[in-house]
Amino acid sequence: xxxxxxxxxxxxxxxxxxxxxxxxxxxxxxxxxxxxxxxxxxxxxxxxxxxxxxxxxxxxxxxxxxxxxxxxxxxxxxxxxxxxxxxxxxxxxxxxxxxxxxxxxxxxxxxxxxxxxxxxxxxxxxxxxxxxxxxxxxxxxxxxxxxxxxxxxxxxxxxxxxxxxxxxxxxxxxxxxxxxxxxxxxxxxxxxxxxxxxxxxxxxxxxxxxxxxxxxxxxxxxxxxxxxxxxxxxxxxxxxxxxxxxxxxxxxxxxxxxxxxxxxxxxxxxxxxxxxxxxxxxxxxxxxxxxxxxxxxxxxxxxxxxxxxxxxxxxxxxxxxxxxxxxxxxxxxxxxxxxxxxxxxxxxxxxxxxxxxxxxxxxxxxxxxxxxxxxxxxxxxxxxxxxxxxxxxxxxxxxxxxxxxxxxxxxxxxxxxxxxxxxxxxx
Amino acid sequence: xxxxxxxxxxxxxxxxxxxxxxxxxxxxxxxxxxxxxxxxxxxxxxxxxxxxxxxxxxxxxxxxxxxxxxxxxxxxxxxxxxxxxxxxxxxxxxxxxxxxxxxxxxxxxxxxxxxxxxxxxxxxxxxxxxxxxxxxxxxxxxxxxxxxxxxxxxxxxxxxxxxxxxxxxxxxxxxxxxxxxxxxxxxxxxxxxxxxxxxxxxxxxxxxxxxxxxxxxxxxxxxxxxxxxxxxxxxxxxxxxxxxxxxxxxxxxxxxxxxxxxxxxxxxxxxxxxxxxxxxxxxxxxxxxxxxxxxxxxxxxxxxxxxxxxxxxxxxxxxxxxxxxxxxxxxxxxxxxxxxxxxxxxxxxxxxxxxxxxxxxxxxxxx
Numbered sequence: 001x002x003x004x005x006x007x008x009x010x011x012x013x014x015x016x017x018x019x020x021x022x023x024x025x026x027x028x029x030x031x032x033x034x035x036x037x038x039x040x041x042x043x044x045x046x047x048x049x050x051x052x053x054x055x056x057x058x059x060x061x062x063x064x065x066x067x068x069x070x071x072x073x074x075x076x077x078x079x080x081x082x083x084x085x086x087x088x089x090x091x092x093x094x095x096x097x098x099x100x101x102x103x104x105x106x107x108x109x110x111x112x113x114x115x116x117x118x119x120x121x122x123x124x125x126x127x128x129x130x131x132x133x134x135x136x137x138x139x140x141x142x143x144x145x146x147x148x149x150x151x152x153x154x155x156x157x158x159x160x161x162x163x164x165x166x167x168x169x170x171x172x173x174x175x176x177x178x179x180x181x182x183x184x185x186x187x188x189x190x191x192x193x194x195x196x197x198x199x200x201x202x203x204x205x206x207x208x209x210x211x212x213x214x215x216x217x218x219x220x221x222x223x224x225x226x227x228x229x230x231x232x233x234x235x236x237x238x239x240x241x242x243x244x245x246x247x248x249x250x251x252x253x254x255x256x257x258x259x260x261x262x263x264x265x266x267x268x269x270x271x272x273x274x275x276x277x278x279x280x281x282x283x284x285x286x287x288x289x290x291x292x293x294x295x296x297x298x299x300x301x302x303x304x305x306x307x308x309x310x311x312x313x314x315x316x317x318x319x320x321x322x323x324x325x326x327x328x329x330x331x332x333x334x335x336x337x338x339x340x341x342x343x344x345x346x347x348x349x350x351x352x353x354x355x356x357x358x359x360x361x362x363x364x365x366x367x368x369x370x371x372x373x374x375x376x377x378x379x380x381x382x383x384x385x386x387x388x389x390x391x392x393x394x395x396x397x398x399x400x401x402x403x404x405x406x407x408x409x410x411x412x413x414x415x416x417x418x419x420x421x422x423x424x425x426x427x
Numbered sequence: 428x429x430x431x432x433x434x435x436x437x438x439x440x441x442x443x444x445x446x447x448x449x450x451x452x453x454x455x456x457x458x459x460x461x462x463x464x465x466x467x468x469x470x471x472x473x474x475x476x477x478x479x480x481x482x483x484x485x486x487x488x489x490x491x492x493x494x495x496x497x498x499x500x501x502x503x504x505x506x507x508x509x510x511x512x513x514x515x516x517x518x519x520x521x522x523x524x525x526x527x528x529x530x531x532x533x534x535x536x537x538x539x540x541x542x543x544x545x546x547x548x549x550x551x552x553x554x555x556x557x558x559x560x561x562x563x564x565x566x567x568x569x570x571x572x573x574x575x576x577x578x579x580x581x582x583x584x585x586x587x588x589x590x591x592x593x594x595x596x597x598x599x600x601x602x603x604x605x606x607x608x609x610x611x612x613x614x615x616x617x618x619x620x621x622x623x624x625x626x627x628x629x630x631x632x633x634x635x636x637x638x639x640x641x642x643x644x645x646x647x648x649x650x651x652x653x654x655x656x657x658x659x660x661x662x663x664x665x666x667x668x669x670x671x672x673x674x675x676x677x678x679x680x681x682x683x684x685x686x687x688x689x690x691x692x693x694x695x696x697x698x699x700x701x702x703x704x705x706x707x708x709x710x711x712x713x714x715x716x717x718x719x720x721x722x723x724x725x726x727x728x729x730x731x732x733x734x735x736x737x738x739x740x741x742x743x744x745x746x747x748x749x750x751x752x753x754x755x756x757x758x759x760x761x762x763x764x765x766x767x768x769x770x771x772x773x774x775x776x777x778x779x780x781x782x783x784x785x786x787x788x789x790x791x792x793x794x
Contacts, residue, residue: 356751425532
């Protein structure tokens with residue numbers, strides 16, 4: 001059998017085996033609700049749609065197929081306590097699964113190899129988000145990767161449009177777009193810069209107009225812009241693994257009150273990008289600093305667990321451009337361990353499998369100060385990603401696996417058994 | 428017990444969104460009224476000490492501060508040291524107790540009131556309340572307790588209007604294995620009356636009640652609440668922290684996160700989501716009437732202005748069930764299935780493909 005087809009079929013089979021029976025009860029419930037109220041009663045639920053509006057329109061045609069199947073008599077069933085029905089769940093996830101496959105094909109084109117692309121497509125974190133959780137980060141990433149590929153082919157117009165589409169799905173996509181503009185500014189390519197800027201104004205203007213039409217501009221401002229900039233009014237309220245960011249915030253809670261941390265990260269990344277771009281202009285520098293930005297945002301802002309996935313295709317691409325095979329292989333360890341942590345600590349208790357919380361493995365799911373262990377381990381995983389990115393190219397070292405396991409066990413010992421957070425008064 | 432799957436045909440009523448703005452009837456503002464009772468924290472004789480065997484406790488007074496110092500020896504179970512005093516506060520006029528305490532980091536503590544109603548003692552506190560077994564922060568904390576509501580939750584009914592609050596108690600407690608010296612410093616203790624008036628801009632409110640008219644109830648009978656959204660402009664003191672609740676009488680249907688004001692240079696707009704699965708306490712600002720309303724409770728600081736522009740109620744046929752009952756065997760099978768497809772299969776396949784793609788590393792590419 002064609003090897004590429006074998007990877008695609010096996011990756012899709014895994015995803016389809018998970019999609020009907022799993023889902024994040026709240027996130028899937030929100031997406032299903034918005035589609036249901038449109039197909040049931042014609043209500044456009046964009047005012048309170050929890051993401052940028054482009055996702056809503058991507059989901060519509062897929063849900064239309066589902067809706068017509070149901071109307072023609074197809075039965076559907078609720079599985080355990082899930083907030084979506086089984087076939088409904090698959091149709092909501094199909095766009096993300098297709099995006100995964102798209103990224104696989106793009107990485108294969110960029111690297112001219114199947115192995116790095118396989119490391120992405122069979123990465124447990126990527127599978128978890130698109131097919132089990134039901135989170136749409138892969139849609140943002142497929143547009144981002146398409147933008148990078150276009151850039152490698154020399155088509156800057158197509159590239160900037162795709163990066164803008166990526167940013168219209170999740171704001172992170174605007175980071176590489178901003179770096180692209182900055183690169184052209186530094187290189188004094190003013191014509192290109194003007195064209196890309198005009199496209200950006202058009203796309204962002206269109207996005208804001210759409211949001212304004214549906215009456216949710218302030219909601220958009222508060223829920224997206226302020227939150228991304230670390231200015232959310234709910235900064236103190238949204239605790240838990242989602243939004244904790246890293247061990248930095250847990251051990252030093254007062255740091256949470258510092259505003260603009262995300263903007264600080266973006267400014268720092270842009271500065272270093274501009275400096276390096278003068279010496280080494282090109283796609284490689286842009287990919288590198290987008291990757292560093294993704295990692296730093298996960299450390300220093302109100303990061304959600306799904307943000308960890310942003311680094312994976314970027315790291316694989318950067319690894320290919322700079323012959324950092326160690327970085328490429330590391331993404332697999334990073335994804336696998338992140339998935340373990342998310343499954344057992346952030347979304348623990350069978351939440352994604354059963355749609356409710358039932359702790360079956362209390363020694364890994366429900367022990368004291370679990371968030372500290374989660375945050376310390378994810379922090380280490382992100383730091384190691386930075387090491388593999390910024391250090392000179394090296395092969396993947398199997399000792400890295402031991403380091404991560406050791407950090408997890410040490411964190412378990414100090415934070416849970418010895419209860420250091422309690423001793424120093426932060427828990 | 429929930430079966431593994433249920434036939435649930437998608438009908439036209441699988442989801443419904445109701446615009447709550449159409450049902451807003453009035454807004455009331457509650458504010459702290461006159462002080463009914465207070466302690467200037469200078470009278471050593473009115474306070475008494477209680478402590479478990481082996482523990483040590485001292486009370487001292489200085490500069491209108493009451494300082495409880497407690498020692499806990501190493502023990503296999505929790506231990507407590509408490510201080511209490513008699514008071515006499517009539518239960519009328521919705522009394523609210525406000526205290527300011529500073530408790531050592533790491534030790535737990537709480538505040539409790541009790542009283543007498545027609546000769547029968549009653550508690551005005553309940554287990555599970557956020558004012559019980561709190562973790563000391565090593566910094567000043569303001570505790571606010573609605574005595575009526577806490578008495579309701581403790582006893583299942585409101586005490587009569589002739590009831591009297593007769594005792595206040597503060598305690599510090601150690602968990603098993605926790606030992607050492609800890610302190611609780613009480614710097615203010617008073618009971619105030621709550622005044623309720625029609626809301627007007629530029630007030631000083633500790634809470635708001637947004638009443639929905641009777642045509643809002645009952646909401647879709649065949650559906651359950653999934654979430655409530657509220658979009659509003661709010662202003663108040665710089666230290667304002669607040670939370671929203673959606674209630675029906677004395678039942679909390681959904682609760683929001685805690686919010687604080689944005690930086691002053693930025694718009695005062697906030698968008699809050701209230702979730703049924705996040706209900707963890709009862710608002711200090713409430714209405715006992717059987718009708719729907721939104722409570723905006725200032726946990727810290729005061730609200731000066733409030734303008735609601737969005738109120739949406741989302742109902743669905745499959746609500747979130749936080750702690751559902753699942754057959755153990757089936758759940759374990761599902762967990763196993765999940766782990767096999769999320770970890771075992773992808774990792775095994777990746778290892779297989781690594782061998783299959785070995786030639787790529789040697790030849791440098793394969794398209």
